Amino acid sequence: MSLDDEVVATHLQELRRGTVVVACLATLRTPGYGYALLETLGSAGFGVDANTLYPLLRRLEKQGLLVSEWNTDDSRPRKFYRTSGDGLELLATLRTDWRALDAAITDLT
């Protein structure tokens, strides 16, 4: 008897939901823009919806974790995001927490 696919998908999504922020902060140590980030995260295994990612980037910027600047080199003006100092600090905190969680779960299982 196999698990219902939808049930599995829901729980996987819950697990992923918490990690998207870490993935963004880590990836944006190198400046990047919306669509490129979407592709990078997608190929790294963090499949995020476009309509979730873009508002998230603005939220993180509003919280001071990302800084942005407009780049008008190309024909299309692009908004480049980069992880700020506060963002790097938070990234370190989150990664420490992540390792602690991993160790705790390993102990439990």
Add this chain to the structure above:
Amino acid sequence: MTSSLTDRYVTATVRDLDDEQRAEVERELRTTIEDMIDGRVEGGAASRREAERAVLAELGDPVRLAAGYSGRPLYLIGPSVYPQWRRVMTVLLTTLVPLVTAVNLVVRLFVDDVATDGIAPAVVAALWVGFLVAVNVVFWVTVVFALAERGRVETGAELEWDPDQLPEDDGAGRVGLGETVAAVGFLAAAGLAIVWQQTSSPVTSDGEPVPVLDPALWSGVLPWLLLVLAGQAVVAVAVHRRGRWSTGLAVANIALDLAFALPLLLVLRAGTLFNPDFVDVLVDGGWVDAERDLTVSTAIGVVVVLVWSVVDVARKARPTGERG
């Protein structure tokens, strides 16, 4: 220039946003959509139009996207405010609607020409008013709570709940001594009032007390009413001895309520409740429409008390769980 799907999409999204956000989001969103279209075209989409359509479908409802940007909630009344909303709504609907409907019905029955039109128009009209009251209650309560929800989101304040807010009903439905004494006392007072108004009414004419109710009723309805009141006192004592209301006792009480109210209403309708001398005194004193006003207000009072009593007892006799 014909507006493209993208133009329409971006316009629909940024419409909900604040001025400061709008220009930036519009710029960024356009570029992103273009990038995503390029991606699809490279990935093998049939045409640019097809790709555009697919991208916008992927981005989803502009209202939803805008809410993601602005942080505003996608609901009127959210989980934190809902329980209070439901409580207020229930209380208001269960008290106001029956009350207004009943009062309206009674007034119409006395004012309209029942002989020629029958009671149907009065009933329909009363039900319609009840419906309108219900609609208004639902609307205004929802509006107030929707505003409260917005206020909560803005300020971050939460509606606290603490155990003091629990309803009194502990599920056991225990009827205490205080409640029984109050019930019996009220019935005794009603019985005494009926007797007292005959023997020493406050209204006088030439120094003689004028009974409020027609003395002729003493050979008809009034002894019956006193008997019914006595019966209800017996029921109240039985409830006290048993500890709580039972279905049987509740039915008995409701039957007695009706046995009290219906003859009274019939007598009112026939116009033989009030003592003609009493009415004369009032009319002479300047209250020209005394007969009609008294009739209508007494009828309203009887109906209101009846409805309230029935609902109250029905609620108390509701079967509960293991307790009691």
